[in-house]
Amino acid sequence: MFANRLVDEIVTVTEEEIATAVRVAWSRVHLALEPTGALPLAAYLAGKLPKGRTGLVLSGGNANFATVATLL
Amino acid sequence: MTPYLEEHSEQVGQAAERIRGHVRRTPVLNTDLDSDLYLKPECLQVTGSFKPRGAFNAVLSLTARIPRPSGVIAVSSGNHAQAVALAAATVGLPALILIPEDANPAKVAATRALGAEVIQEGITFANREQRLREVMAERGYTLVHPFDDWDVIHGQGTVVRELLDDEPDLQAVATPVGGGGLLAGSAISAKSHGRPVKVIGVEPVAADDAYRTWKTGSPTACAPRRSARVTSRSCSPIAWSTRSSP
Numbered sequence: 059m060f061a062n063r064l065v066d067e068i069v070t071v072t073e074e075e076i077a078t079a080v081r082v083a084w085s086r087v088h089l090a091l092e093p094t095g096a097l098p099l100a101a102y103l104a105g106k107l108p109k110g111r112t113g114l115v116l117s118g119g120n121a122n123f124a125t126v127a128t129l130l
Numbered sequence: 131m132t133p134y135l136e137e138h139s140e141q142v143g144q145a146a147e148r149i150r151g152h153v154r155r156t157p158v159l160n161t162d163l164d165s166d167l168y169l170k171p172e173c174l175q176v177t178g179s180f181k182p183r184g185a186f187n188a189v190l191s192l193t194a195r196i197p198r199p200s201g202v203i204a205v206s207s208g209n210h211a212q213a214v215a216l217a218a219a220t221v222g223l224p225a226l227i228l229i230p231e232d233a234n235p236a237k238v239a240a241t242r243a244l245g246a247e248v249i250q251e252g253i254t255f256a257n258r259e260q261r262l263r264e265v266m267a268e269r270g271y272t273l274v275h276p277f278d279d280w281d282v283i284h285g286q287g288t289v290v291r292e293l294l295d296d297e298p299d300l301q302a303v304a305t306p307v308g309g310g311g312l313l314a315g316s317a318i319s320a321k322s323h324g325r326p327v328k329v330i331g332v333e334p335v336a337a338d339d340a341y342r343t344w345k346t347g348s349p350t351a352c353a354p355r356r357s358a359r360v361t362s363r364s365c366s367p368i369a370w371s372t373r374s375s376p
Binding site for chain 1 (some may be wrong): 289301
């Protein structure tokens with residue numbers, strides 16, 4: 059498998075972990091992320107990423123205002 | 131590095147050249163959250179997501195291959211729609227985007243504002259693939275798939291390529307997984323970096339098709355699914371395709 063050989067791991071995060079990551083992105087890092095864009099931050103904050111120097115791709119910020127309002 | 135990986139890595143490099151001047155080189159941020167953490171904020175990218183990287187690479191590659199394409203078409207309710215609209219407008223091609231009727235009106239407006247024609251009437255999550263085939267046949271437009279397209283994957287690979295150019299000592303990179311195009315492109319760039327870099331995809335537990343595909347080793351259960359806040363459509367057959375020597 060292409061992705062199976064090149065991708066080391068897939069981790070999953072809960073809705074609550076995503077919501078926390080959106081809040082942290084907005085309040086601590088001042089990045090207006092959409093929930094999808096916050097997935098890697100959610101995994102980091104939940105302790106689901108390995109220790110060490112890590113790059114997080116925060117993929118986008120086209121948030122639906124109504125959704126984000128409920129998260130913030 | 132295997133020849134297969136080498137070839138795709140080279141194509142990510144060509145994509146980076148091709149899309150230069152059309153997309154932003156987003157910064158890499160080190161914050162007070164954790165000094166080991168390096169953020170690549172693609173929310174600061176043009177149109178607000180990483181998607182124009184793949185869309186520009188696909189559209190510019192198309193115009194290089196075919197002298198006068200009649201137009202491009204995409205199915206998307208979100209970021210890919212705006213990216214394709216922008217890329218097509220930039221090169222002067224008509225863009226037609228099919229967007230499901232229940233999509234966020236703000237995203238529909240943004241797509242129209244970029245000059246694309248939008249068809250929403252009668253488009254649902256379930257019938258959109260079939261409607262796409264019909265409209266493609268009518269118009270003769272070329273499909274720009276959101277993730278199951280090598281040009282798109284190579285374009286998305288430029289995100290992690292830039293990240294590792296700026297921070298060559300990273301030990302791991304993590305990206306969201308939706309269709310798998312960003313993850314596949316990221317994996318190409320990370321695994322051709324020359325130093326070991328772990329590649330981690332992150333997915334909502336409520337839409338975990340990539341997780342289950344990775345776990346079981348076969349692309350199963352890639353039906354459209356939604357978590358409450360994140361929409362995950364399906365997995366990329368290219369990204370997950372069987373290769374004897376990747």
